[in-house]
Amino acid sequence: MFLGEVTCPSGELVLMDGGYLELWSGDRSPDEVDGTKDLPACDFEIVGPDAEAAARSFGRQSGRMLYDIPHHGTDEFWRLFDQHCREHTYDASLCPFPRRISHRDRVRRAITDGDPDFLITGVPVVPVGGVPTDRPLAVTVVRGEWGWSQVRIGLREDVAVATRRLGSIGVDYARFVFADADALGSWVHNYPVDGLADVVFWGRDEEQVAAEFGAQRTGTPGDDSYGWLNLPVRDAYARAVALNDRKNATPDRKFAFDFRPHSHHWQVMASVRASENEAATIEIGGAQIMMAMTSVGDGFFPVDLDVNAAGAPVAVRITVAGDE
Incomplete structure (x- = not known):
């Protein structure tokens, strides 16, 4: 293949x-x-x-x-x-x-x-x-x-x-x-090359968390999680901090989240997640x-x-x- x-x-x-x-x-x-x-x-x-x-x-x-x-x-x-x-x-x-x-x-x-x-x-x-x-x-x-x-x-x-x-x-x-x-x-792994970032979350209690934070599904191919796309990196980071604070305050609420700066790693991994064969x-x-x-x-x-x-x-x- x-x-x-x-x-x-x-x-x-x-x-x-x-x-x-x-x-x-x-x-x-x-x-x-x-x-x-x-x-x-x-x-x-x-x-x-x-x-x-x-x-x-x-x-x-x-x-x-x-x-x-x-x-x-x-x-x-x-x-x-x-x-x-x-x-x-x-x-x-x-x-x-x-x-x-x-x-x-x-x-x-x-x-x-x-x-x-x-x-x-x-x-x-x-x-x-x-x-x-x-x-x-x-x-x-x-x-x-x-x-x-x-x-x-x-x-x-x-x-x-x-x-x-x-x-x-x-x-x-x-x-x-x-x-x-x-x-x-030339690889940039952690820093946004366009000043933007995504924040997504998923898990058992994702719908409750989405309702609390006013998040919608992203509709991303291969990765249709709840969250926010294409935010200025400072705003994205603030939302990730808020999710982390909620996670620590209510450990019985089960969810995980990712802070994803628009780096080269983020770019190729978005294509990997969308690929049928998980490669890009x-x-x-x-x-x-x-x-x-x-x-x-x-x-x-x-x-x-x-x-x-x-x-x-x-x-x-x-x-x-x-x-x-």
Whole structure:
């Protein structure tokens, strides 16, 4: 089943949890991003003659790069690594970076070093290099018993002769994003690009809440909740605060609500909710980016790369459920 197409002008594709794009730093240090700047951390590289062996056996992250080690735990982390090297007689050590490594640079480093994935605040992200830059890439799915069994991103019209496992995508927000690594530098996750926002609510007691607040159904395709659309962001925020106050004051009244600024994330998710297959694309930074619900919720989703006889990537395959 065809979901849509993505493009990858940089030749480097990022596969990750779309909900975590609020943490994406682009070419900036993660310390400069709202979602992570209040979580001080350090990045390290394992160096020395036995760096590769020490990294493999230490097993904390893929490859020699160790990202997002919390400041409060660095002394203990350093002690554990030194102890590990002494026990295995490895000539290796940790070298801290003076400035944290941007997420865009993590993609480059992982692809150059052949690492299967890297972490963003502990969540695995899978990068793929050697992606065609001159044409759209079709995204298709295979339906299983409980949802998709596999997602496939076609890269080349060629015969695959071998497959190798990359990493696994860690998902906590029930959605994938497939995106060009450079284009993500233009992504706006939480802030309205037009100064507007929506507030919607739903649940067991939604009609009572709607009557109290004078709300109507929005009529939004795929998401016909009660609420208000296209409000100035300050007005929308005030209504969200009022709903939250009501929820806290009367916990026996059951409903949930969303404050949805008109960000890129909001735009594509509106299209996802309206889509029969829960997938949609958006053009950001000169590339077509796809957001797609996993169909099975959260989890860790293994990624395989099919290659041709010359070793060039033919397709990326994400295993969603084990019933294909």
